[in-house]
Amino acid sequence: MPNRNRLHGEEGRAYWSMVLPAFSIYLLVMAFPIVLSIVLSVSNYSGGKMFGGEPWGFAGLKSYARVFSDPLFWNALKNNFYIVLLSVFGQLPLGFIFAYIIYRRLVKWPGFWQGVLYVPNIISVIVVGLLWQTIFSPNGPIAEVMNNLARAGFQSKLEALFASAGGFNVDDGLVSRILDMAGPAALDWFSDPVPELKDLILSYEGAPLSELIGDLCNLFVPRWSPEFLSKPNIAMLPVLFVILWMYTGMYLILFLANMQKIDAQVIEAARIDGASEGQVMRYVILPALSGTIVNSAILAISGSLSSFSLIFAMTGGGPSRVTEILSIYMYNNAFLGRPNLPLANAISLVMVVISFMLIGLTKLAEKRYGGKEE
């Protein structure tokens, strides 16, 4: 950087002529949106022309108060923390272990495994989201397998029941036992369950017993998928699984690249001194990579908080907003229905603050427990 006193001279003009274009672009595309976001979050802007239209003014911290009093915000934050926890304590350790296994050639064809684990990263996020959405859908393969298993179990029970009754011998006792097997929810489908089901079964007289059993399975075997996805506490599980599957490979590559920089002789020396593979990993590789791990954790945390497209494509935050994360919560307020830009900007700034706090924690952890990377 030139001396401050010389900035007035020709050198100074040359300096500014070179710096100013980049600096202006930075102000325009980085600083201006950030400042505008802060301004909007404390404003009462309600749509229409932003500059030169209807005047809008200062509204204080109203939007922030609304964010913190909204249960949907806390639900989205909780889901984001699940993703952060999974990223830091799932993707990073797994990526590290896989990288170590490949680096130390503890498996055959390490190049192949490296490729297989990295492949999900090179597929479009939207494609991955739609792919897994199909897999987890009520008509998808998982539902198909689960429904078939449930059906097989119910069918064998029905066959045993009819065998014990000596075939198509329908009485109230048999009908009651079928209803017991079906569970209480099925009772709601009838006004008077026993006689109505009996009539239905009797209408199959003359038809093969297998047809009746098949149709009773259609009627009573519960479908698997919605039951699974409806529970708020476990609806995130498929999403978390996909995130783990998709991004672990990226950390594997990061760790592997840095492991390859470690002097192989150090590892050999440790092995000659009798260190096991586990001890080499714990006492040689791990301290040497602590800086990489911290940087990866920062990447994981910021990526987790800003993740959007995968979950948007996979669940859209549904069903009933149980898989909503902060970015989707912000998007819904910014673009769905009547847009509320002050609220959406307040959410985005809260996300930034949370991100800084988590990164600060990571830095502290590194200072406290980390080693020195050569």
Added chain:
Amino acid sequence: MKRMIAAILLIAVAAVGGFAQEKVTLTVMNYQQADQAGYPEDVKIWQDFQAANPDITLNIEVLFNDPYHQKLQAYAAAGTMPDVFYVWPGARSAVIHEKKLAKDLNQLLGSAYLKDFSASATNPANQLGGYMAMLPQSFTYTSVMYVNTKLLADNGFKPPKTYADLKKMVPKLKAKGIAVAMLPNKDAWPMQSCLFSTVVGRMAGDEFLDAVLAGKAKFTDKPFVAALEVIQNLYKDGILSREDVQIGYGEAAGMFASGKAAIYIDGDWRAGAYITDKASGKALISPAAQDKDFALMPFPSIPGEKNRGVVSAVAGTGWAVSASIPAGSAKEKAATRLIQYLYSNDVQAIRFNTGAYVPTRKGVKADVEPLVAKVPVFYAENPKTCYVIDGVLDPAVYNVINDGLIAIGLGTKTAAQVAAETQAAYESWLASK
């Protein structure tokens, strides 16, 4: 000599420039989906206008669904609204109406032109801003039961007239692997728009929603809770399947056509999904089957309803002209010419023919397939209408209802809980105003 030639050329250029028509460029935002039936016809509509009006250049941007609304919102914020754009009469295009970003078409088109449209279309009270920001192309019934009468007859049933008729079908149809009724609700709005609004109209009536908006009633009051309970019972009684909550709006039409359900609940606009696609020549339901095997019906009568037979309906979408175009300018004249073309008898007949909607323009004739022809008959047979909830409530409130209806479908919330959440959202929205 050179000077003379130059002078002659100058005079010639000035003369040509003076006599030539002023060329106007209009920016247009069109709402279309390229893989939707009717898209090739839409492209031709614009090409025909362009060919017949060489003095107007159209710069058309085509988007669909949320990206359309987001971009229009961004244009509104930047103060660069397109000259002609597609809008909703209600809260979906709230900014356009409330900030008066569109010209009053009543003044622009004039009463002589508007007399050819139905009264519901030209009534400013049907639009959020209380003025005619757009001209609805249709008056839409948002709740129609598409009934596969053949499938019902094959299983020994007649089209249902009461809730009990529906319930009676459950064991037998379920045993055959057929859902009694299907209403895909993964996208959250279909249940509210295509069934719940009608149920509220039947159980509580428009006067109840008016009373809520006037602060004289609450969503936690009995009529609204009873309406939510009807939806709860539809799932509990097995008439609707809980897995419908996981089915996307676009997937369900094909499932119904393939016989996976005896009844499909949607808006009248969905008739267009079943007719012959002009590009491929294929139809989800053949015209012959549309004619004899399918019927359009209102939702059957519900125990405890106070307004028998009402069906939710709302003014449909339409075109608007940017308020920023100077009055009396060549651009305003060009935009007016375009609007008049889009609402012309010929263009409306094409839209009617593709099953997009039944036009609000009077006397439009088209050679439509049987299912589309049944739509105006449905209107005539069901003249009593009620509010569509997302047409009268703010998104901050109706989004909570949408989510609540999904939760009811999943069995994770009760009617009373959803009613309480709706009231809380309403009070919070009131406080934020």
